[in-house]
Amino acid sequence: MSYDLFPDLEGPSVDDLAEIEQEMPLIEAEVLLLDAQITILSAEPAPSDLDWQRVRRAQRRVLREARALLAARATSPTAAVA
Template identity: 80%
Template sequence: MNSYDLNDAGPDGPSLDDLAEIEREMPLIDAEVLLLDAQITILCAEPAPSDLDWQRVRRARRQVMREARALLAVRATSGRGIRVA
């Protein structure tokens, strides 16, 4: 039987800290996916985007901004600041 300890993750996989950071960023990632989906709907709308389509984009943008602010606030209180990959 192959035993795998997450604490021993090698260079081929994310560390526990990386996984924790991804988990913290998931609400922002989800919001960005919803925004992308709304933007794709606008681009593919036939014959033209409806008012509801545009409202969906605006709502998704606001959600992305809320989640980004929340993530920055968490990072500011933890003293980590902004990490650029």
């Protein structure tokens, strides 16, 4: 049995979902970076070279995905509206 606690609220619109879908590669890259940073912080006795390489790789991926998202938004027809 499910209860609708907020029956008057609407969910995200189709445009909202499309925007979230467009941002997913960046979100996934940020999650991987966070995971790599947690590994560094919890490494015993010390982080390995491979751990640091993983952080650097994740940082580069975040930057790459952020650039791609900004480029996609700059060329989209709704960029001037937003």
